[in-house]
Amino acid sequence: MDFIKLQYFISTARHLNFTKAAAECHVAQTVISRQIASLEKELGVPLFFRNKHKVELTPIGSDFYRDAVYLVQYQRSMVDRLHGKESSCTGFLKIGVGPYEEELIQKLLLRFVADQPQINVSCWMFSYDVLPFRFNRDLVDVAFTTNHCARLFQPAQTKAVYPPHWVLMGKKDLPFWSDPDSNIRSENVIIQEDMATDAFFQQCTVSGFNPKCFLKSNFYSTQRLMADAGCGLALIPEYCRLSEDERSVPLPMKEYIPDFVVAHNPENHNPALTVFLNYLQENDFSSYLNR
Template identity: 35%
Template sequence: MNIKTLEYFIKLAETLNFTKAANECFIVQTAMSRQISSLEEELGVILFKRDTRSVELTDVGKEFYWHALKMVADHAHALERINLVSQNHASSLRIGIGPYEQALLQPILKRFVSENPNTLILIEQYNYERLARYFQEGHYDMMVCINHCADRVRDSETKVVYNGPWGIICSTDNPLHRKEEIADSDLKDQTLINMSEYNINEYKADMTKRFATSKFIYVNSISGKLLLVGSNLGVAWIPEFISNQLPPDIKYFRMKSQVSRYFVCAYQPDRLTNPALEQLIQLM
């Protein structure tokens, strides 16, 4: 078994199409078939159900998929560690974050870097759906995210890093900005601007019930939220820890009734062999 064969297996498991998987791996279809058959023979199991019309993962194949992702990620991590040592870096950390977490992580990371100047920090930012998938595939030592994102990941441990209030933001051109505080009933008939990675139907049902509104706009970044709110196209939820970074034409209100959303750092226990990761978790 080699890494390249595992990569072929992963690609076929994700596409369920020999031709497409072969094209994306830049090999011919017959070579892809040989690699998969060789892997099945080596493991002594059937990974795919296949006939002339379809390809499906077997139950064993579904289980092996997660192990294959980890083996490929561990291989990449080992190569990275070797390169770091050759470049005189003591250690490295790969961290994934979602749309909000930059403001949450920055003061913690600033302290960590001051104490660990030879640790290489690599940061990637994605929406929560992609972030959870990449973390599950082993791309990161840690991800900092909203709780529902971490709930999607198997075999990870979490530590709460923020469990504070959320609030509503609106433009200073919106009549709501004159209020001292906002209740749920004040948002009736307001357009709610929301991140698109949530379950949209579930979100709409919840918000319609709570605020008696049926108008929604979906964006994929906090910048998109601020742009539309600042243009007075609607109101939006944000965690309070980013309220001090708002432009002057946007006002923040802490809601009378709170939402149960919080932020965590998530990590795989087997990555705790990296002392830099363990130290950063302690600072969270």
């Protein structure tokens, strides 16, 4: 099998865009398209879904992507050994995160990259409805997400990394802070769409947590945007940093509130993933949190 074709395939699978893949490989787009078509003919299976608007990996293409990365890495290390030198890179690791988890892993990622410079790391953020799709097709090696989202991962092994500690966040000058328990009835609360379940709303009623209205958003950044604009109080994880003109109060309920987990596919044998999981095992995750 031609390793040049594999490199073109890997670049296209990474970008899901023939033009960007061509730019990365320093060839014309027609070369990429022709080589991918040749590879599909050689394998006898389609690797991509194509239409005028987007390019997506087929399920077989997703499986082949992981194997292709390993083959190219092995080929490069073999050539290096033949020339009497060791490759400085021993693997590639793709980390997926949901809307809230950027701040959760920021310090962890900083230290891991410093301690393991031989591993190339890339990070990808997805909404909670897209992350399971990416995980289940092996487009990320490991994911930091909520336990609610991780239930859609198949197969997956999960480990809790942060408890369900959430707060209501808003501007310091809001009248709400004078008496949060009473004033909550006159305030909107901005929540993630993923959290808006019947069980959550029922538990709010049982716990006496009855804001004026629940407003939905699909990303942490847009929750903050809405809170800063005065749309309401944002319900966010406790570990999230606040600005000088913001304050928070703990959410007065724990049931049906997600905690945070790290998840991986136990059938994924990427050596870089093994290094990362061992690193998590050997280090106290709480020491990496932004306080």
